[in-house]
Amino acid sequence: MFKKILIANRGEIACRVIKTARRMGILTVAVYSDADRDALHVEMADESVHIGPAPASESYLVADKIIAACKETGAEAVHPGYGFLSERASFCAALEKEGIVFIGPKPKAIEAMGDKIESKKFANAAKVSTVPGYLGIIDDADHAERIAGEIGYPVMIKASAGGGGKGMRIAWSKDEVRDGFERARSEAKSSFGDDRVFIEKFVVDPRHIEIQVLADAHGNVVYLGERECSIQRRNQKVVEEAPSPFLDEATRKAMGEQSVALAKAVDYQSAGTVEFIVDRDRNFYFLEMNTRLQVEHPVTELVTAIDLVEQMIRVAAGEKLPLKQADIRLNGWAIESRLYAEDPYRNFLPSIGRLTRYRPPREGRTEKSVVRNDTGVFEGAEISMYYDPMIAKLCTWAPTRLEAIEAMGEALDGFAVDGIEHNMPFLSALMKHPRWREGRLSTGFIAEEYPDGFAPVTPDEDQTALLSAIALSCSLIESNRRERYGDRLRPAAAPLRDSWVVKLGANYLPVTLLESVVTIPFETDMQIGGKTVTVASDWRPGDSVWVGTIGDRKLTAQIRTVLNGLRIDWQGISVRAKVFTPRQAELDKLMPVKLPPDTSKLLLCPMPGLVVAIAVAEGQEVKAGETLAIVEAMKMENVLRAERDLVIGKINAGPGESLAVDAVIMEFA
Incomplete structure (x- = not known):
């Protein structure tokens, strides 16, 4: 060794x-x-x-x-x-x-499988089902347009040497083929130093399912079940799970056996992943083989209890696999959520900066579940514009899929991150989405369910009552600390008024206290919305996570102090809360609402990034949908287009300039 x-x-x-x-x-x-x-x-x-x-x-x-x-x-x-x-x-x-x-594998296998064009030729030879497409060299946009027309729309344009969603575009028309070809080739050149792309048929309503294989240098190859990776955004995986809620045992076996056949055909050694696209009838087609450890490998480890990194090291040292196919058993369900430095409220654009707060949930096994957090950051670390935007991979395991989802939802709600924007609100909301919970997935899930982008979830009547109880409990505990603790820093009881009003967003909810004192730890009866509940928590001022019970429900929510109140984040809901006396609430309703500034005549940089190109000139008339500028951030090119017909006024930035978020790129006349 x-x-x-x-x-x-x-x-x-x-x-x-x-x-x-x-x-x-x-x-x-x-x-x-x-x-x-x-x-x-x-x-x-x-x-x-x-x-x-x-x-x-x-x-x-x-x-x-x-x-x-x-x-x-x-x-x-x-x-x-x-x-x-x-x-x-x-x-x-x-x-x-x-x-x-x-x-990892030997050069022969990397060369055969690392190039998407060559890998499909090997897959065909190994009798692995493949997607119809054109595997030759594509000369230019005109050539790409002709090929796409022969295959039939929609088509997928992919970088031959690509991965991780880079250099990949879906085209539904010849105009989209031309633009997609140029963007895919440019991203491929920037990310991989290889601008070759190929085109294949895009399967409508596809599911992305991959098979984990493990092979040694002695001819032994096994497959470790599958992972479903259908929740994707811009062809990049966001949530993965093992096993898939869609596959039956016969399909799993067929996919696994084809994956093993492909691995043997290229004399594969080490851990590798064979990726498939699966249609609604469980027909599956080979996409590519990743000759490396996958980002989502932890979910396979959680359901098989096999350390893939350890096996890679042992295989590289010449050891035989200690496993036969009959030894592989899938136990329970595992889910991975990728925490990215992206703003979900601005179309998931990248965010950079320093992590002023980074408090992941406690890892380990509980009575019903397991929490695992793979991360490379810490509180005070900086998220750079030079690398991938991933902050952490939060994983949960439980005996059943719904139990794993519930564990994930609670873990996300207890994961506090400040200093940058991140996709935690989206991930938390996803865990409550009916279609996700039912397992009705496709790679178009995010685009289909959030066609206008993701926005904070609006709380319903029951959720409003729960959040109001949390807000009032925090306010009472804070007041108790200010008024009663003094320098003694020990619990004490304080007399209370019984009538309060909690403002959540723009809504006002009356709350009646049925107790006359605040106890520490907090436990008080409240009447909210006609219901009486006992609210209990050991939250302390300054804690970023509120954990407690409201009635018979256990809740975990994130608490942040804002001007004259709190911000509560829970299950994709992000709402500001203020606690008033009834008279204060009456006066607050009279306060004018501050309107945001008008930016309709400005093109603002939506993320910190590098200006790759300015596509217009001062004084130019531009039609809606035309490209204004291209900004690169975290290895992805983002095309900024005109939202309406307009005339370019002043251009304030040029190619090669690094811009902060909301920097003015150009002004409109």
Whole structure:
């Protein structure tokens, strides 16, 4: 077994590999760029080596620097994680030339499966079902348009060397093919250094289901069940689960056996994933094989109790798999939610900045469930514009799917993150969405269910009562602390008025207290909406999470102090709350409402990013839908289009400029 390995990656996956290596008694080496000097993976590793500037093209993607770090530290093997150099055959070959072991498949398998065009040819030869498409080189947009017309719309345009949703576009018409071809090729060149793309038929209402395989160097290959990855946004996975709520045992077996056949055909070694698109009739078609560890591997680990990173290391060290196919059992249900630095209220645009608060839920096993959080950040860490926007992968396990969903909802509601915008509200709301809970999924789920974008959930009557009870309890506890604790810092009882009004958003709800004192821990009877409930919690001022009971319901909600009140986040609801006496409530209703400023004549930068192109000139007349500018952030190009017919006034930014969120790119006449 290896004594020391180097992790050629960063963030949560580097931390994940370090945890398993530490448990196995293997020393670890981290590499880091200028932007990651104070990163968590650097702190966790036994040694660390600086490899260059912040851009990945000058640090994490430079194979020679990784090899030099191995020689400097004496690392015997390299685990590549995912992304960066993980699927680059030349990197694997360069390591082998230097006598350093690559913890992953051999160059032959990476070359065969890492290129989407070549992988489909291998899949056809191995009798794996594939999607109709054109696998040749596409010369230009005209050529792409002709091919799409022959295949039939809609079509999927994909980067041949791509992954993670980069360099991928869906086109429903010839105009969309031309634009999609250029965007996909540009993103592919920027992200992978390879601008080749191919086109295939897009399956309507598809489900994205993938099979995890594990193979050794002795000819043994097993499949570890499937993962459903259908909740996607811009072709990037957001929520995954294992197993799939859609597959039956016969389909699972057929997909697994085809995946094993493909792995054997390319002499695959290590952990790998065979991805399929599945239609409504359970017909499945090969998409690609990822010759690396997948982001969503934790859900497979939770339902199989197999540490995939450990098996990758053992296979790379020459050991045989300790498992036969008959040994593989899927136990219970696991769900993974990807916490991204993205603003769900602004079409999930990237967000960067410092994590002023980062308080994940407690990990571990409870009586009914398991919580796991794979992360590479900490409170005070900075989310950079140079890398992927993922903050953490929150996972839950339970005996059944609905129990796993409930555990996930509670864990999300107890996960406090401040300093940046993030997609937690969306994930929390999703856990209560009827279609998600029923398992009626497709890769178009988000676009279909949120056609106008995601907005805070509006609380119904029952939810309003619950949130009002939380707000009043916090207000009473805060008042008790101010008025009674003094310097003694010990509990005391305080007399109370019985009539209150809680303002949630623009709504006012009367609440009557049936107790005359506040006790610590808090436990008080309240009458809300004609119902009497007991509210109990050990919340303290300053706590970011309120945990307690209201009647017979256990609730977990996030609490943030705002001007003259609180903001409560729960199950996708985000609402400001103020507690008034009845007279104060009457006066508050008379206060004027402040209107937001008019920005209709400005194009604002929707996220921190780099201006790639300005597509118009001052004085130019522009029609609705035409491109105004292209801004790149976190490895994705975002096309900003005109929302109406207009005339360009002043242009304030040019290509190559880095802009903050809401910076004015141009003004309209």
